[in-house]
Amino acid sequence: MRIAMIGSGYVGLVSGACLADFGHEVTCVDSNAEKIAALKRNEIPIYEPGLDQLVKDNATAARMFFSTDLAAAVGNSDVVFIAVGTPSRRGDGHADLSYVYAVAREVALALKGFTVVATKSTVPLGTGDEVERIIREINPAADVAVVSNPEFLREGSAIGDFKKPDRIVIGLSDDRARAVMTEVYRPLYLNQAPLLFTARRSAELIKYAANAFLALKISFINEIADLCEVTGVDVQEVSRGIGLDNRIGSKFLHAGPGYGGSCFPKDSLALVKTAQDLGSPLRLVETTVAINDQRKRGMARKVIAACGGNVRGKTVAILGLTFKPNTDDMREAPSLSIIQALQDQGAIVRAYDPAGMAAARSLLNDVHFSENAYDAAAGAHALVVVTEWDAFRALDFNRLGKAMATRILVDLRNVYRSQDVAGLGFAYFSIGRPASPLEPKQAPK
Ligand code: NAD
Numbered sequence: 164m165r166i167a168m169i170g171s172g173y174v175g176l177v178s179g180a181c182l183a184d185f186g187h188e189v190t191c192v193d194s195n196a197e198k199i200a201a202l203k204r205n206e207i208p209i210y211e212p213g214l215d216q217l218v219k220d221n222a223t224a225a226r227m228f229f230s231t232d233l234a235a236a237v238g239n240s241d242v243v244f245i246a247v248g249t250p251s252r253r254g255d256g257h258a259d260l261s262y263v264y265a266v267a268r269e270v271a272l273a274l275k276g277f278t279v280v281a282t283k284s285t286v287p288l289g290t291g292d293e294v295e296r297i298i299r300e301i302n303p304a305a306d307v308a309v310v311s312n313p314e315f316l317r318e319g320s321a322i323g324d325f326k327k328p329d330r331i332v333i334g335l336s337d338d339r340a341r342a343v344m345t346e347v348y349r350p351l352y353l354n355q356a357p358l359l360f361t362a363r364r365s366a367e368l369i370k371y372a373a374n375a376f377l378a379l380k381i382s383f384i385n386e387i388a389d390l391c392e393v394t395g396v397d398v399q400e401v402s403r404g405i406g407l408d409n410r411i412g413s414k415f416l417h418a419g420p421g422y423g424g425s426c427f428p429k430d431s432l433a434l435v436k437t438a439q440d441l442g443s444p445l446r447l448v449e450t451t452v453a454i455n456d457q458r459k460r461g462m463a464r465k466v467i468a469a470c471g472g473n474v475r476g477k478t479v480a481i482l483g484l485t486f487k488p489n490t491d492d493m494r495e496a497p498s499l500s501i502i503q504a505l506q507d508q509g510a511i512v513r514a515y516d517p518a519g520m521a522a523a524r525s526l527l528n529d530v531h532f533s534e535n536a537y538d539a540a541a542g543a544h545a546l547v548v549v550t551e552w553d554a555f556r557a558l559d560f561n562r563l564g565k566a567m568a569t570r571i572l573v574d575l576r577n578v579y580r581s582q583d584v585a586g587l588g589f590a591y592f593s594i595g596r597p598a599s600p601l602e603p604k605q606a607p608k
Pocket residue numbers: 169170171172173174175192193194195198233246247248249262265266283284285286314315316317318425426
């Protein structure tokens with residue numbers, strides 16, 4: 164199959180590379196000329212484990228190409244995937260579909276022969292209808308089928324998720340398109356990944372409902388964690404105890420500082436807005452959005468309380484800036500609201516992240532960016548684990564303790580256990596577990 168992937172960001176580049184790896188011929192298109200020039204030089208614009216090698220291998224094998232010429236790529240393809248961004252529309256929280264519709268207009272003029280246009284971007288119910296309307300209005304003679312093919316990969320494990328998905332959802336009503344999409348995913352189908360064919364609008368709603376449900380699950384365990392904190396119960400025991408019930412499932416039950424990222428926050432909000440507009444409000448999702456917003460802001464209060472109620476003039480070291488490990492993506496990262504709130508209360512912030520420093524520099528002011536965890540801890544009155552990178556899972560607490568002004572560890576990802584660190588003189592605070600507020604030791608002079 165010849166495939167044009169329009170939009171070469173986190174989703175487009177990973178999907179393009181994986182489809183090329185299956186043997187298809189894929190042209191990744193982007194309107195960002197710098198991004199395409201970098202890709203042609205084998206430079207990967209994002210951090211995603213394994214992606215650099217996958218892109219390099221497939222480009223070298225002449226299965227993966229990069230271009231800014233959308234028309235040429237579309238005219239030469241059996242399938243055109245739309246994988247551009249659908250951010251929150253400024254002001255009202257609806258999905259901003261301007262990039263999707265702009266691509267639809269360009270695609271319409273470039274179609275040659277029967278072509279499937281598959282929307283991989285996360286788009287609200289009815290967007291496929293509008294994409295089809297745009298294309299038919301601009302090019303009434305076009306032989307085209309517009310399908311919905313939402314993507315469920317996660318950043319940080321994107322290649323594995325794409326290649327071993329739980330399911331592939333394809334919304335369509337055209338038999339020729341069904342045959343084409345079956346061929347596109349045939350290598351996965353052979354791996355037993357179910358192809359779920361649905362109506363186009365169902366596919367669009369499945370994507371939002373899945374993200375909203377996962378967001379809701381996280382907010383649920385986060386609220387249970389709050390209850391655990393006032394009752395002295397350990398939320399990890401509760402997570403395990405309920406997660407072993409197959410009807411509930413153990414995934415997405417890790418309590419933390421609130422979900423972030425480029426998708427859960429914007430998608431749950433967009434779903435809320437769509438449902439409100441259609442007169443069928445989703446009150447559970449509305450509440451989830453509110454709980455998560457409050458939680459991210461509230462995490463700074465936890466740090467301040469751990470520091471004795473005041474951080475003015477104190478130094479706080481932040482470990483982990485990205486919204487989750489194994490990505491450089493800073494979109495809606497909890498670290499952003501935590502750092503802002505700490506600075507508002509007069510704290511001096513030092514920070515380190517294994518992959519997110521470049522993106523963080525453009526988003527954060529007055530932060531001292533450090534070389535590593537120990538450099539960040541130098542002179543700090545508290546150390547806060549915000550993102551659970553592997554590099555923070557086996558820290559040398561003796562070394563940290565010597566570097567810090569006071570030994571306070573606030574672990575917002577429950578990476579440690581209090582017994583791991585309390586013996587080393589650290590006051591330890593985590594999420595939904597009994598605190599061990601030892602009098603923090605002064606570091607030896
Ligand atoms: P992104 O911002 O990383 O990438 C989008 C790319 O599209 C950018 O490189 C941009 O330059 C390009 N683009 C914009 N307009 C264009 C045009 N007219 N022609 C060609 N290229 C154009 O976004 P992303 O994170 O890859 O997300 C893309 C979509 O996939 C969104 O709808 C998102 O909700 C959805 N999604 C994302 C993830 C994820 O993990 N990031 C997972 C599943 C679904």
